[in-house]
Amino acid sequence: MNATDDLYDLIIVGGGPAGATATLYAARRGLKVLLLDKARFPRDKVCGDALSGKSIAILHELDLLEQVRQLPGAPIRTIVFGSPAHDEVRIEMSRHDHRDLLTGKVLPMGGVVIRRQILDAFLFGEARARATACLEDFAVQDLIFAEGRVCGVRGQDRSGEKREFRGRLVLGCDGFNSIVARKTGYYQHDPRHSLVALRCYYENIADLKDQIELHYVDEVKPGYFWIFPLENGGANVGIGMMHEHLKKRGVNLKEALRQVISRPPFAQRFAQARPLEEPVGWNLPVASKRRRIHGEGFMLLGDAGGLIDPFTGEGIGNALYSARLAVETAAQALEAGDLSAAFLSRYEERLWEALSDELRTSTRLQQIGQYRPLLNMVIRKAARDPELSDLICGMIANAVPKKTLTNPLFYLKLLFR
Numbered sequence: 151m152n153a154t155d156d157l158y159d160l161i162i163v164g165g166g167p168a169g170a171t172a173t174l175y176a177a178r179r180g181l182k183v184l185l186l187d188k189a190r191f192p193r194d195k196v197c198g199d200a201l202s203g204k205s206i207a208i209l210h211e212l213d214l215l216e217q218v219r220q221l222p223g224a225p226i227r228t229i230v231f232g233s234p235a236h237d238e239v240r241i242e243m244s245r246h247d248h249r250d251l252l253t254g255k256v257l258p259m260g261g262v263v264i265r266r267q268i269l270d271a272f273l274f275g276e277a278r279a280r281a282t283a284c285l286e287d288f289a290v291q292d293l294i295f296a297e298g299r300v301c302g303v304r305g306q307d308r309s310g311e312k313r314e315f316r317g318r319l320v321l322g323c324d325g326f327n328s329i330v331a332r333k334t335g336y337y338q339h340d341p342r343h344s345l346v347a348l349r350c351y352y353e354n355i356a357d358l359k360d361q362i363e364l365h366y367v368d369e370v371k372p373g374y375f376w377i378f379p380l381e382n383g384g385a386n387v388g389i390g391m392m393h394e395h396l397k398k399r400g401v402n403l404k405e406a407l408r409q410v411i412s413r414p415p416f417a418q419r420f421a422q423a424r425p426l427e428e429p430v431g432w433n434l435p436v437a438s439k440r441r442r443i444h445g446e447g448f449m450l451l452g453d454a455g456g457l458i459d460p461f462t463g464e465g466i467g468n469a470l471y472s473a474r475l476a477v478e479t480a481a482q483a484l485e486a487g488d489l490s491a492a493f494l495s496r497y498e499e500r501l502w503e504a505l506s507d508e509l510r511t512s513t514r515l516q517q518i519g520q521y522r523p524l525l526n527m528v529i530r531k532a533a534r535d536p537e538l539s540d541l542i543c544g545m546i547a548n549a550v551p552k553k554t555l556t557n558p559l560f561y562l563k564l565l566f567r
């Protein structure tokens with residue numbers, strides 16, 4: 151349906167994973183939704199393209215998992231962690247089921263890598279079909295306020311035509327550069343709480359299997375180099391690190407990527423490989439600090455709220471969690487007729503309740519990742535000790551509390567294993 155001047159329950163700005171999923175949850179609740187994106191789908195998004203436990207659980211809840219698994223991509227059954235000293239531990243995901251903390255779903259572990267151009271177009275298509283109205287090629291440029299509360303958006307389409315829309319609530323799902331965050335004064339770009347990463351699609355890399363590989367390399371510390379398989383022998387290759395350290399050490403990520411793939415142990419695997427593009431970079435606002443993500447008449451979701459995991463760089467799962475919880479709160483707020491920041495604080499509380507243990511652990515791991523000897527020791531021991539690698543697998547699956555990994559006793563015990 152075309153966008154009209156009607157009053158919408160929700161205006162969702164941005165149709166990436168956060169916005170598309172929020173639209174789908176809102177449609178299930180019968181809310182009147184306007185979905186806006188400045189791009190026309192399919193569009194690219196710089197990403198590692200990997201979907202893991204949380205994303206799988208939410209897609210399952212939305213009855214989309216089977217269709218997503220049919221999209222061109224690669225199934226993942228193993229995670230490989232490589233140390234700076236080049237030891238490798240393989241975590242076989244079939245050892246545990248994944249217990250999802252938000253949906254309560256218990257599903258076989260195992261992820262999938264799907265190019266975002268494909269995944270996002272699929273999710274956006276599903277959302278467009280269920281939204282009350284949807285506009286692509288429409289860039290939101292400003293917010294409309296009434297009595298100090300956000301009550302709409304204004305922007306323009308590709309032809310330059312300007313339009314305004316009114317909504318009871320506005321959800322900012324517009325990524326790292328979020329206009330909703332900027333216009334409400336919530337935008338932050340703090341190098342201590344962000345990563346920078348490059349992606350480059352490749353073909354013909356040797357020894358690709360159904361595994362994602364994260365290698366903690368000396369060129370980017372703290373950070374990692376990744377190789378994720380794709381359909382037809384392709385791969386998503388990338389490198390990323392904390393922005394603060396990148397600035398301090400003057401690291402050139404393109405050069406770091408070039409160095410890593412041209413030295414042992416990777417040079418051999420890249421001998422016949424061919425890059426399919428110039429490396430492209432983007433920012434990852436991470437949740438190593440709690441940010442305020444709600445205000446009068448609006449909520450921020452996904453990257454707009456800085457929700458990426460600081461250790462793994464994964465943001466899609468948290469974006470989907472934020473969509474589920476923001477829409478739950480929005481429905482309650484609309485029913486109560488209370489769109490105040492005080493009411494919407496439920497969203498933030500519920501999200502942090504669900505994520506804070508994991509985020510605290512990831513923040514500690516990011517700090518630990520700066521200590522080369524510690525990384526070398528943990529990965530070397532885990533590579534040789536099935537009990538330890540099983541424990542790590544259990545943590546990824548939420549079968550064992552993740553905070554075990556941040557307990558100093560854990561490392562002391564490791565020393566004597």
Ligand SMILES: Cc1cc2nc3c(=O)[nH]c(=O)nc-3n(C[C@H](O)[C@H](O)[C@H](O)COP(=O)(O)OP(=O)(O)OC[C@H]3O[C@@H](n4cnc5c(N)ncnc54)[C@H](O)[C@@H]3O)c2cc1C
Pocket residue numbers: 163164165166167168169186187188189195196197198199200201288289290291323324325326327328329347348349388390431432433434451452453454458463464465466467469
């Ligand atoms: C190099 C790299 C590797 C990564 N690897 C992974 C990974 O393997 N797995 C993982 O889970 N996460 C990964 N991430 C993080 C992940 O990409 C993000 O967390 C995820 O895209 C967040 O989704 P989102 O919907 O919040 O935002 P986005 O995906 O950024 O979507 C925002 C949408 O808003 C639209 N928009 C923006 N501004 C406006 C506007 N003014 N008006 C209208 N529309 C607008 C955009 O067109 C876009 O469609 C990676 C990130 C990077 C940079």
